[in-house]
Amino acid sequence: MKFGVVVFPGSNCDSDAYHVLRDVIGADCEYVWHESRDLSGFDALVLPGGFSYGDYLRCGALARFSPVMDSVYKFVDEGKLVIGICNGFQILLEAGLLPGAMLPNDVLEFRCQWVNLKVENTSTPFTNLYKPGEVIRVPIAHxxxxxxxxxEVLDELERAGRIVFRYVDAYGNPTREANPNGAARNIAGIINEKGNVLGLMPHPERCSESLLGGEDGRRVFLSMIKSLETGAFLSK
Amino acid sequence: MADTSQKAPWREMGLKDSEYELIKERLGREPNYTELGMFAVLWSEHCAYKHSKPLLKTLPTEGPRVLVGPGENAGVVDIGDNLACAFKIESHNHPSAVEPYQGAATGIGGIVRDILAMGARPVILLDSLRFGPPDDPRTRFLFGGVVSGIAGYGNCLGIPTVGGEVFFARPYAGNPLVNVLCAGLMKHEDLHRGGAYGVGNVVMVVGHSTGRDGIHGCTFASDVLGEDSESKRVNVQVGDPFMEKLLIEACLEMMASGAVVGIQDMGAAGLTSSCAETAARAGTGLAIDVGKVPQREGGMNAYEVMLSESQERMLLIVSADKVEEVKRIGAKWGLHAAEIGRVTDSGNLEVFHNGKLEASIPVSLLAMGAPEYTPEAREPEYLKKTRNLRDEDIRAPEFGELKDILLRLLASPNIASKEPVYRQYDYMVRTDTVEGPGKGAAVMRVKGTKKGLVFTTDCNGRLVYLNPAAGAAWAVTEAALNVAVTGARPLAITNCLNFGSPENPEIYWQLKEAVRGMGEACRVLETPVTGGNVSLYNETDDQAIYPTPIVGMLGVLDDIEKRIDPGFKRPGDIIAVLGKVWGDARSLAGSEYLEIAHGMVAGDPREPDLDLARGIIDVLTEGAGEGVFSSAQDISEGGLLVALAECCVHGAEGARGCAVSPKALGCGEREDIRVDGMLFGECNTAAVVSFPADLEEKVSEICKRHNVPLSVIGSVQGSSLAVETCGGLRILEVSVEEILSAYKTGLEKSLKG
Structure with a gap:
């Protein structure tokens, strides 16, 4: 089983995802240059955080036109796993692989801090190692x-269990104070209808080692590995 | 006006008449306009260090760990395991004073390229900032712009901003300070130099295209700010962090390919300085054609191309057979990589424009020929007044006032939490940040090793103003203790000397004294100066800034798992002071307390006891290695009481209170001791530690071995900070909630109130 970490010009969390997958978890992992069109051999892709193309025009708006994205659409159609973290989530939205859009944080400032997330759906390839309703601590930086x-879209997401992570307080309540950026219904991460594409703003790769203050994020990657190994929660 | 500039264009460009005469004499002819412009930028104070060079030569620059000292793009220190750390701090004060967002942003860009030029991958940033009073609308504008400029540029680069300082005081109102420290990591064999070696090698420009922006930026940086400074906004460069990110990746790849013989940032004075400096280091010459430099606007002449300070460009010296490889890597990252000339043996920098010779100047004259000045130094008048602070000049506060004073100190923007600032910076990217901003020095892991790198910037300008030698020595000492309280060993410093006009004898005296004090402290603490930057002429309307020699210090933790932090850990732990707390009136000199509670900036700060500081550093590093300390914190702004409050703020759940008595520090024994001096005095060579009671003997042993006094002052307990006099009278009790509230909201309240 093999992970690919896509490198767009301006990606800056690519080496962080690569480090966690390869050095912390011990998975097989390779960088994928944004001009590459060949994704054969990969079982899962990470679209990492950063500022692809400087985030000029709009976050993720230019990266969606990268040559690799044509292959990403096919990759998704084949039911393989794609996780977009932060800028990667924004790219997935711009590419139409996930519904909705990103607005500037309501505080009108960049925010780098730890947040509490509630894992709302544990029946996904990305969260099957979490306990239902578990509250985890993960950093954001965006x-x-x-x-x-x-x-209507939000209602549909709720109904279909496609809201995977929500910003909550320490007790699991999605309060206004717990929401760091004004996201609708405290949404921090969603999956596509088929369940094989996850986009989330928080950075699980930044909390996969205890030395860095927490390891709640590691199970996102371990869940992916478990799904790929067992076929659980994978669409046909 | 037009007349004068026609008669003496050098004056317009910032050169003195005597300097122009010197150029004529050495050149043996009148320089043409392009040549004059090149001299003007390279002979500016910013580039030539005309007033500071003789002083800088007195600083200690060598040590067993120093691989590269001053003179290159950045200092490089051996950190073991065949790894090296390149680090340097640089100012971008003047641009930030007129255009705060771009000024701060391009300040980051410049220092990052300096680190890159050494062959290192830039991995961390710290920002040392100074502003006027927070209630001044101009301060709010500058503060907002600078912070968002740092965020906008640094976050996009993917280099974490892990620390620094923010300090507010009236003398910085017209002239804020923006000093940026960058550090990078590399293997020893990846070290690169900024030399144009090898006659026949190819000169290339990589990165952004060249425009008319920033022409004469460094001349502007070498002048006092005045009413017309706003009009110099055109001198400020505009940053493109995306381009810089690509430039970092491309240059690292080019260096790894073995193609790069020499590499240099094109920062201040752009192509002129990078060409002159690389050739001067190698003792060669360069012949370049500005027509081959990729340009973003049409019709630029040689003068404009040579003086442009367009950002995100590097000069590379490439062996002729590797040019195609460099071009290929440039194309991969979407960057220009253009051949613009060759290394020659002429000793001259020859500038052609589409084949026509526009300038030809001996490299040594251009890069090293600027005159050095040793102006008159005179002890400032104001010191006669400020020095004369007597015990009876400071009204001793009633015990009942102490709580209010402590809460005001904690809420002071100079002491309060800087979270409203650092939450705008991505301080976690690269996943190496073990201790980010907020607690003191930043602690970074080094992947693949057990090591930790520790960084801090420090300088209390108020102390330097009141006693430049002592204040500068304090900056070094505080930085060293800040590093040591993490358990790390201080290794080396980089400095940024921010002062007013050296042509004012009183300011030059400040500079001279500060360099003396800094040199002494660095010698005793064995932390050599590996490089840095001098920023003079920091004044507006005759108001000079507090003299502010910022110290950026690097330390190493052999085992990052053994680091310590300021937060109390367990109820019942013993709290003790390592070193000496004076507690007299003099120790209040230049303190935050004196300014906040008494409205005074006065006193004559004592010099730090450097031998004692050395001992404390030994105790902290050795104790951390043996795992005896639960927490450690240095004593700086706000004194012992604020240090204790911070230990509570950062304390673990259930360990956020303490009860202390300063009895063991000698109160009641000496007549000159005052309660406020004991609690709020800042010039103490000391640190606060906590440890489990059963380890007291072991701690005591370590202290004895290093001749460091150990005074047990209390224990971790309860949920408040309580202080008793030596007679046992409780004179202060503040709940942790009150402490937290003052500390966490102070900065925002002062900026928005």
Missing amino acids: GEGNYYAEP
């Missing part, structure tokens, strides 16, 4: 993480 979608 200027545009204010998730927006039409109310």
